[in-house]
Amino acid sequence: GAVVSQHPSWVICKSGTSVKIECRSLDFQATTMFWYRQFPKQSLMLMATSNEGSKATYEQGVEKDKFLINHASLTLSTLTVTSAHPEDSSFYICSARDNRAPYGYTFGSGTRLTVV
Amino acid sequence: AQSVTQLGSHVSVSEGALVLLRCNYSSSVPPYLFWYVQYPNQGLQLLLKYTTGATLVKGINGFEAEFKKSETSFHLTKPSAHMSDAAEYFCAVTLQQAGTALIFGKGTTLSVSS
Numbered sequence: 454g455a456v457v458s459q460h461p462s463w464v465i466c467k468s469g470t471s472v473k474i475e476c477r478s479l480d481f482q483a484t485t486m487f488w489y490r491q492f493p494k495q496s497l498m499l500m501a502t503s504n505e506g507s508k509a510t511y512e513q514g515v516e517k518d519k520f521l522i523n524h525a526s527l528t529l530s531t532l533t534v535t536s537a538h539p540e541d542s543s544f545y546i547c548s549a550r551d552n553r554a555p556y557g558y559t560f561g562s563g564t565r566l567t568v569v
Numbered sequence: 570a571q572s573v574t575q576l577g578s579h580v581s582v583s584e585g586a587l588v589l590l591r592c593n594y595s596s597s598v599p600p601y602l603f604w605y606v607q608y609p610n611q612g613l614q615l616l617l618k619y620t621t622g623a624t625l626v627k628g629i630n631g632f633e634a635e636f637k638k639s640e641t642s643f644h645l646t647k648p649s650a651h652m653s654d655a656a657e658y659f660c661a662v663t664l665q666q667a668g669t670a671l672i673f674g675k676g677t678t679l680s681v682s683s
Contacts (some may be wrong), residue, residue, distance in 0.1 A: 459612070484668075485668050487671070489673075495675070495676070496674060496675045497613075497659070497673045502668075502670055546612055548671070556620050556663070558671055563612045
């Protein structure tokens, strides 16, 4: 089955530094990937849609300059949280849409970001 | 815009009892509907999905859901709960347009007691 690898699974960083999260589709190509943010005991909030080779589409209210998304290949998308602050602490989850199965959405295992 | 509403943020059942998690959707066009399960600090695992065809969809771990257009519902059921079913469950919707993201409901926490 389709597998999405997300790294790191958890990270602690100092306020003001940047953190990069990787999302890889291991056995399929993904033209489109999605990034979600999840607060404790809450639902997944879509942050952005990432298309290979083009700029990401951000949801309203998501700061493009803070959450940089790059989708340089059909198997890799990255989310960089720039100048992180404690309020950016959250659980970030990526999802990749399998090109072979239009409605096959596979999720990574998530990244717990803690900014201190 | 499409959306889903999950009725009941927390459902508690006894082991062996029927599980019923409710999901209603809103969409201006026929939707595709999904149920996912999430265990603590983990990603999401697909339980089942409805795209086209049979409205009663069977998924993994004994779960099933029925798409009812007239009621705009997609409720998740399991005849007999198991302790391992305790988790967070999310209903999600997307448009019949490739490339669109899943939009999630707020989730329902399922507790199973022995």
